[in-house]
Amino acid sequence: MVTGGAGGIGAATARRLAAEGAEVTIGDLDLEAAQKVAAEISADAVELDVTNLDSAKAAVESTGTLDILVNNAGTDEFGFFHQTTPEQWDKVLAVNLHGVLHCTFAALPGMQEAGYGRIVNIASEAGRVGSKGSAVYSAAKGGVISFTKVIAREGARFGINVNGIAPGPIETPLLMQALEFGEIGEKIIENMKAGTQLRRMGKPDEVAAAIAFLASDDASYVTGEILGVSGGMGMVG
Ligand SMILES: NC(=O)c1ccc[n+]([C@@H]2O[C@H](COP(=O)([O-])OP(=O)(O)OC[C@H]3O[C@@H](n4cnc5c(N)ncnc54)[C@H](O)[C@@H]3O)[C@@H](O)[C@H]2O)c1
Numbered sequence: 001m002v003t004g005g006a007g008g009i010g011a012a013t014a015r016r017l018a019a020e021g022a023e024v025t026i027g028d029l030d031l032e033a034a035q036k037v038a039a040e041i042s043a044d045a046v047e048l049d050v051t052n053l054d055s056a057k058a059a060v061e062s063t064g065t066l067d068i069l070v071n072n073a074g075t076d077e078f079g080f081f082h083q084t085t086p087e088q089w090d091k092v093l094a095v096n097l098h099g100v101l102h103c104t105f106a107a108l109p110g111m112q113e114a115g116y117g118r119i120v121n122i123a124s125e126a127g128r129v130g131s132k133g134s135a136v137y138s139a140a141k142g143g144v145i146s147f148t149k150v151i152a153r154e155g156a157r158f159g160i161n162v163n164g165i166a167p168g169p170i171e172t173p174l175l176m177q178a179l180e181f182g183e184i185g186e187k188i189i190e191n192m193k194a195g196t197q198l199r200r201m202g203k204p205d206e207v208a209a210a211i212a213f214l215a216s217d218d219a220s221y222v223t224g225e226i227l228g229v230s231g232g233m234g235m236v237g
Pocket of ligand 1: 003004005006007008009010027028029030048049050051071072073074075095099122123124125166167168169170171172173174175
């Protein structure tokens with residue numbers, strides 16, 4: 001199951017996993033868009049609001065025991081922290097942090113019983129280095145990184161490997177919406193590009209490839225890791 005698989009990195013991941021032979025279910029708030037991607041790759045689509053535990057449980061129940069869970073759904077509301085509102089904080093935390101808790105909580109019992117699982121959480125370099133204009137998002141992603149490590153520890157005896165990805169700036173609707181915020185948005189994107197060693201944005205397929213690796217048995221001895229897919233953004237200097 002790929003959450004938030006209707007667009008951006010999630011859709012690229014759904015396509016990649018399907019191409020590698022996985023039976024994919026796309027869970028997304030936007031069911032129509034999820035169904036469109038699903039139709040292309042003979043996958044299933046379910047309506048899923050990751051901010052709601054019951055919705056996460058229902059999505060997992062309708063899919064059956066998951067071998068692979070990609071916690072990808074995410075959102076952001078750009079702006080300097082002092083200009084944001086508590087309502088925005090709640091939304092950003094609900095999707096990016098609570099969403100990962102909910103879907104993981106829903107998936108774990110089946111994986112534990114099966115004695116097998118691969119969970120890949122999509123965090124962000126923002127969660128490691130902090131991203132100006134994305135304070136609460138960075139806090140949520142930092143939370144996802146620590147959560148990933150704990151669930152890797154707790155999942156190990158059940159055969160469940162848990163890893164995270166820290167993408168840098170990836171060309172998707174999420175990042176491009178920063179442009180709607182005018183000059184500050186343009187600056188954020190330019191600074192992000194400049195902050196990578198490769199001096200460019202990444203493509204959703206480049207992230208999907210890393211997710212597919214961590215979900216695969218090629219990564220059977222990898223757990224509790226956060227893999228930067230960020231053109232070297234996390235490097236110092
Ligand atoms: N694009 C980047 O530069 C970038 C960088 C670092 C991390 N990320 C992370 O990668 C992941 C994917 O981001 P993207 O850039 O592809 O974003 P996107 O906006 O293109 O896609 C996000 C998807 O999540 C879905 N979604 C949003 N809220 C949801 C909810 N409550 N329940 C279920 N689905 C929901 C949306 O409908 C959409 O299909 C996110 O976790 C994001 O934080 C992205």
